[in-house]
Amino acid sequence: MRSGAEKAVIEGVFSFNAAAKGVLWPLLHREELLDDESAAHITLTREIRKNGRSSARVNGVTVNIDILSKIGEALVDIHGQSDHLSLLRPRTHIDLLDRYADLLQVRSAFAKHVSHLEQIRAEIRGLQEDEDALNRRAERLRRDIEEIEAARLQVNEEDELRAERKRLTNSEQLATLTSEALMLLTGEGAIDDQTPAVDMLMRIATIMHKLATIDTELEEDSDMANSIAEQAQELGLTLAHYAEEIEFSPERLNEIEERLELIGMLKRRYGAVNIEGILDYAEQAQEELDSIEHSEERLEELRAQEEKLLHTIGGLADKLSDVRQKIGQKLGERVVQELADLRMERTRFEVRLTQKEDPEGCYVGDKRLAFDGTGIDTVEFLMSANPGEPLRPLAKVASGGETARIMLALKRVLSQADQTQTLIFDEIDQGIGGRVGAIVGEKLWSLTDGHQVLVVTHLPQLASFADKHFRVQKAMDDAQTQTEVIELTTDEQRVAELADMLGAIGEAGRQSAVDILAMARERKGALRRV
Structure with missing residues (x-):
């Protein structure tokens, strides 16, 4: 918030395609934020006040921040430097693979079985508590129930x-x-x-x-x-x-x-x-007492349910793993192709699935394997940047520039499965030079076939591929710094800005900017004809 201001207001108006509508409509209906089924736009507003309070609105209706975030995530996917770093964390890899394999809904159904099992196991643990403690609890409950019944209480x-x-x-x-x-x-x-x-x-x-x-x-x-x-x-x-x-x-x-x-x-x-309230307590106490007195029968019943669920979960998890194995190989091959275009021709990329045995795990064949709500697999992306080097986790081999390119390669491969219509890339040019920047620009431009793509960059070769250009600059106004966003609508403005980004002066610098812009347009034209 600007110094001296009482509040800051950020507002965005979004139009959406059919895919985004399919994701948004159920959420908007659930929160009663949709008055017009034929609406083609949605307005999101966030207001932050000087006193630290904030508010959020959707189409003028006040909502909590969580709802605004969920709607925003369905509309916009932001990739900054921290997102490149998130790629280095293996726990994010299974979500990327499952999104590509279109397994997220299947996984959600699988997770319900796991949640049911966790509830059963929690009840089993409760029944297996110290027997003396249970007996003491039962005696206390009996005394309470007898005391309340002896009082013969009437409601009014x-x-x-x-x-x-x-x-x-x-x-x-x-x-x-x-x-x-x-x-x-x-x-x-x-x-x-x-x-x-x-x-x-x-x-x-x-x-x-x-x-x-x-x-x-x-x-x-x-x-x-x-x-x-x-x-x-x-x-x-x-x-x-x-x-x-x-x-x-x-x-x-x-x-x-x-x-x-x-x-x-x-x-x-x-x-x-x-x-x-007294009578309600007596009723609850009676239910708990019944549960304790019938704990052995209940325990046997729960253990039978646990075994059945462990076999069901094992069968479903095994099928999930088979799909991941097959699709993971295809994902790896596609990423390698994309990386080759990004001047990482010698890179090997592999999606590796591993399982771990667990004596209390689900049944898969003759083994018992550890599992969670995602299945039995631990998914990790491995890479070898140079021939002769073994495959290693990304965090151990990928430089900053390589991580950015891997993220772009994955985004390219996953683009058809990604229903988020607006993609924002910030610092995608980190660690890469002009030659690779042109290729990255081409790849980013190709994403516009199914997405709106916004890119913040300092690399002219990358910027040249944009269909629209905006210059962000700071200016002084009444002793205050103002940030201005100016659309560059003419080729002269674009060339001047590209030359400035190149750090070149004179006619030679201008000609370099003209050449970069012409090359990008030629390449985009060729891609359109394909």
């Missing part, structure tokens, strides 16, 4: 008890208030000649009836007065009945207090916030 019991306790502790006040209401309403218990409310309401109803017989407009009001009088009578009966029910029982209040104390103790002991 606590609320009902609290309500009853409130009535009992306030019984004297309830009786006083009820008596006062009855006295005012019906005259019951009155010590003066005050007319009860019911009598007054009945008199009002009678008067309203007489008024209505004279003026019919008062009929509804008369009915209302009569209804009020009747409701007052009903209220009196209700209060009289309620007064008879009011009681103060110290014994019952004590029972309620003890019951609530028991419920509170059980809630604290079992980490529950209510009676439902």
